[in-house]
Every structure is written in C-alpha cells, then in structure tokens.
Amino acid sequence: MQISSRFTMGVHILTCMAVLKDQMPMNSDTIAASVGTNRVIIRKLFGQLKEAGLITAQRGNNGGVALAKPVSDINLLEIYKAVDSIPDNTLFHFHENPSTLCPVGRNMHRVMDGRLEKAQKSLEDTLEGMSLSDVINDTEHWIALQEKEA
Amino acid sequence: MQISSRFTMGVHILTCMAVLKDQMPMNSDTIAASVGTNRVIIRKLFGQLKEAGLITAQRGNNGGVALAKPVSDINLLEIYKAVDSIPDNTLFHFHENPSTLCPVGRNMHRVMDGRLEKAQKSLEDTLEGMSLSDVINDTEHWIALQEKEA
DNA sequence: TTTAATGTAATGCTTGCAATTACGTTCTAT
DNA sequence: ATAGAACGTAATTGCAAGCATTACATTAAA
Numbered sequence: 483m484q485i486s487s488r489f490t491m492g493v494h495i496l497t498c499m500a501v502l503k504d505q506m507p508m509n510s511d512t513i514a515a516s517v518g519t520n521r522v523i524i525r526k527l528f529g530q531l532k533e534a535g536l537i538t539a540q541r542g543n544n545g546g547v548a549l550a551k552p553v554s555d556i557n558l559l560e561i562y563k564a565v566d567s568i569p570d571n572t573l574f575h576f577h578e579n580p581s582t583l584c585p586v587g588r589n590m591h592r593v594m595d596g597r598l599e600k601a602q603k604s605l606e607d608t609l610e611g612m613s614l615s616d617v618i619n620d621t622e623h624w625i626a627l628q629e630k631e632a
Numbered sequence: 633m634q635i636s637s638r639f640t641m642g643v644h645i646l647t648c649m650a651v652l653k654d655q656m657p658m659n660s661d662t663i664a665a666s667v668g669t670n671r672v673i674i675r676k677l678f679g680q681l682k683e684a685g686l687i688t689a690q691r692g693n694n695g696g697v698a699l700a701k702p703v704s705d706i707n708l709l710e711i712y713k714a715v716d717s718i719p720d721n722t723l724f725h726f727h728e729n730p731s732t733l734c735p736v737g738r739n740m741h742r743v744m745d746g747r748l749e750k751a752q753k754s755l756e757d758t759l760e761g762m763s764l765s766d767v768i769n770d771t772e773h774w775i776a777l778q779e780k781e782a
Numbered sequence: 783t784t785t786a787a788t789g790t791a792a793t794g795c796t797t798g799c800a801a802t803t804a805c806g807t808t809c810t811a812t
Numbered sequence: 813a814t815a816g817a818a819c820g821t822a823a824t825t826g827c828a829a830g831c832a833t834t835a836c837a838t839t840a841a842a
Contacts, residue, residue, distance in 0.1 A: 483633045483798070484718065484725035486830060490744060491727050497743075498736045509787065516737040518729030520832050525788060542840025545787045558747070568634065575634035575799095577641050579668030586648045587666040589774040593647075594640060597708070597762055605755040612747055624739040633829070636799065659818060670801050675819060692809025695818045725830090 483575075488565040491517055492527055493617060496536065496561065500553050500618045501625070507546030527565055534564035553618055559610035571595075573602040638715040641667055642677055643708065643767060646686065650703050650768045651775070657696025677715055684714035703768055709760035721745075723752040 494517050499508050510521040510528065517524065528547055531537045536556060539547045576594070580587035644667050649658050660671040660678065667674065678697055681687045686706060689697045726744070730737035 483636050483716075483829095485723060486633050487725045487727040488830085489724060490740070490748075493744060494727070494730065494736065494740050497740070498734075501736050502734075507787095511787090516731045516734035517727055518731055518737065519727065521788095522790085522833070523831065525790085528788075529790090539788060540840080541786090541788045541838070543784090543786045544841060545839080547788090558751075566633075573635060574639060575637045577637040577644070577667055577669065577800095580644065581666045581668055584648075584652075584666035585775045585778070586644065586651050586771060587668065588778075589771050590640070590644050590647070592774055593767055593770045594643060597767070598640075601708075601755050601758045601762075604758040605751050608751045608754040612751075617743055617747070620743045621736060621739050624742055625735045628735070628738075638799085657818095661818090671819095672802070672821085673800065675821085678819075679821090689819060690809080691807070691817090691819045693815090693817045694810060695808080697819085727831095 485562075486566055488527060488530075489562050491519070491523070492531060492561045492565040493558065493614070495524065495527060495531065496549070496553070496556065496614055497618055497621055499537070499547065499549055500614075501621055507540070507544065507548060509546040530565045531561075534560060536560065536564060552615075554613060554615040556614040557610050558612040558614065558617070559606050561614070562606070562609055571599045571602060573605070574598040635712075636716055638677060638680075639712050641669070641673070642681060642711045642715040643764070645674065645677055645681065646699065646703070646706065646711065646764055647768055647771055649687070649697065649699055650764075651771055657690070657694065657698060659696045680715045681711075684710060686710065686714060702765075704763060704765040706764040707760050708762040708764065708767070709756050711764070712756075712759055721749050721752060723755070724748040 495513055498513050498516055499506075502508065502512075505512065510524040514521040514524045528537065528539050532539050532547075532550075536550055537547045538550050539545070576591065576598075580590050582588050645663055648663050648666055649656075652658065652662075655662065660674040664671040664674045678687065678689050682689050682697075682700075686700055687697045688700050689695070726741065726748075730740050732738050
C-alpha cells in the first residue's frame with residue numbers, strides 16, 4: 483500500500499500559502515483549484531493542519547487561512563504526522579493472529595517489532611530533516627526560471 | 633495507510649522454514665497454521681518469494697518449499713520487495729491532478745519527487761541492513777529461553 | 783442582512799487486502 | 813497405474829480506507 487496523497491496535498495497547501503502570499507488570505511477554493519481536488523478535501527486538511535498548529539483559519543467574509551509559524555520552523559515530518567493519521571509505530575501492518583502454539587508464531591512480534599519501528603523511524607527522520615522553507619525556495623526558484631523564459 | 637501485512641507474513645514464512653527445519657519439507661498448511669491465515673494466502677506468498685528467488689517449491693506428494701539461498705544472504709528489503717508490490721519510488725502517493733495553471737501546482741512534482749524518493753530510500757536502506765539470519769537467531773534465542781523456563 | 787468563508791455530516795465510488803471455496807496441476811509412493 | 817499430497821490459480825466475498833461530491837450549518841465582515 484501507499485502513503486495517502488494527503489501528505490503531498492498538505493505540503494502543496496502550505497507551499498501555496500507561502501508562495502502566493504500576495505493573494506492572502508488564501509481560501510479553500512483557490513487552493514483546491516491548484517491542488518486539483520474538491521474544496522471539502524482541502525477544508526478537512528485545513529482542520530488537520532490547524533490541529534497540528536501549522537495554520538490558523540478564520541471563518542466568515544474575508545476569512546481564510548494563514549500560516550501559524552515561520553516556514554523555516556516547519557519540517558515535512560510535522561506535515562506528514564498532521565495529515566496522515568498513522569498511529570505511532572504502525573506504518574507496517576502486522577498480521578494479527580500468529581499462532582501462540584508455534585514457537586515461531588509465538589515470537590514473531592517480539593523479534594520484529596523493534597525492527598519495524600527502526601525502519602519507520604528512518605523514514606521519519608529523513609522527513610524531519612527536510613524544511614518547508616527549502617521546498618518553498620525550490621518552488622520559487624523554478625517559478626522565477628519559468629517567468630524568465632516567458 | 634499502512635504497508636500490507638504480506639511483508640511480516642513473508643518474514644514469518646521464511647523464519648518458519650529456517651527454524652522448523654526438522655519438519656521439512658514445510659508445506660502451506662503448517663505455515664498457515666503458524667501465521668494464522670489461510671493456506672491460499674501462504675501459497676500466493678510462496679509464488680512471490682519464489683519469483684524473487686528466495687525459495688523453491690515442489691508440487692506433488694512430499695513436495696513443499698525450501699530456502700533457495702543461505703539465510704545470511706537474505707535481507708529484509710528483499711522480502712519486502714518480493715511481496716509488497718509497490719512499484720519503484722511510489723511509496724508516497726502523489727495527488728494526481730495539480731493545476732498546470734497555478735505556478736505552485738505546476739512545480740510540485742519537480743520539487744517533491746526527489747524528496748519523496750529520498751525518504752523512501754532511507755526506509756529501504758534500513759530494511760536492507762537487516763539480515764534474515766539475525767531475525768532467525770533472535771527467534772531461536774527466545775525459543776531456547778522459553779524451553780528452559782518450561 | 784447579505785455574502786463569503788470555514789466546518790461537517792452523509793453518501794457514493796473505487797481500490798486493495800485478506801479470506802475462502804473450488805478446482806486444476808504435478809509429482810511421489812505404493 | 814493410480815491414489816494421495818502438495819502447490820497453483822481463478823472467482824467470489826467482505827471489509828476498510830481514500831477521495832470526491834452534495835448539502836447544509838456556522839461564523840464573521842462589509
């Protein structure tokens with residue numbers, strides 16, 4: 483199985499908010515158009531990003547969302563954890579009913595759980611080392627190049 | 633989402649084959665009982681493990697499966713790749729239709745693809761560094777402890 | 783008070799996993 | 813030869829999750 487696209491959508495949302503800041507306040511319609519999905523999907527993600535303290539949201543006329551902290555203080559792991567509701571240390575799905583009678587089945591969890599945690603942690607550590615501000619810089623770099631060409 | 637339990641089942645199968653080697657040749661019924669699933673599930677995994685060159689299978693009376701190489705030559709990444717059919721570099725599911733009109737949407741793939749690959753690779757590198765023989769040793773260690781207690 | 787925005791409940795569609803039944807195929811032992 | 817044991821595989825079902833969509837509730841500014 484794959485990790486859901488909510489993660490890349492979450493990064494996309496925050497990048498939009500930073501790069502298109504002259505269009506603030508951003509709303510779910512604008513972002514949904516950029517992401518290519520429905521506004522309700524975006525609003526659900528707003529809720530999760532807000533919950534994680536990454537954005538603030540304002541209802542009402544001229545409402546919309548805004549970044550809650552400097553983008554240099556946000557890393558990709560935070561976004562991943564905010565939107566991809568995988569409980570801790572369960573990226574790998576263990577088969578549930580190994581036999582307690584078989585000496586191998588009886589010990590599989592004991593033997594494997596630590597290894598699975600370690601594998602998951604290396605993925606998460608890598609994401610943690612990636613800053614949202616770098617993603618934004620790269621995006622702006624490409625936009626600048628494309629504007630020069632045009 | 634989670635990575636399917638086929639991975640942990642695959643490790644379980646190979647561990648059974650190594651640890652319970654006095655019961656060879658192993659068959660799908662015995663292993664299905666240890667894993668706690670149906671024999672057809674196990675046979676499908678046999679097919680994938682065979683495809684990956686990890687085991688051999690013999691039909692017919694007194695058939696069954698056997699390890700195709702020394703367990704010290706098998707690492708957990710091989711098992712993962714054998715059974716968890718995630719095409720290369722697609723552990724993360726990217727949202728499919730970012731707008732080409734929006735300067736952010738237009739560049740999301742360019743900016744993110746390399747980062748996602750890198751994150752996936754750290755998970756895979758960690759699995760690659762884990763040997764099946766270590767898993768088997770740990771399992772046998774626990775079995776020995778439990779036999780001493782009894 | 784109108785309007786624009788988020789929040790959320792309900793529904794449907796699709797996909798993938800796991801389990802199961804049933805049957806086909808192959809090989810050994812007698 | 814043939815009976816039986818084993819893998820191989822097709823078809824079906826149940827179930828859960830993701831994503832999309834519609835509809836409506838709530839909020840707040842102009």
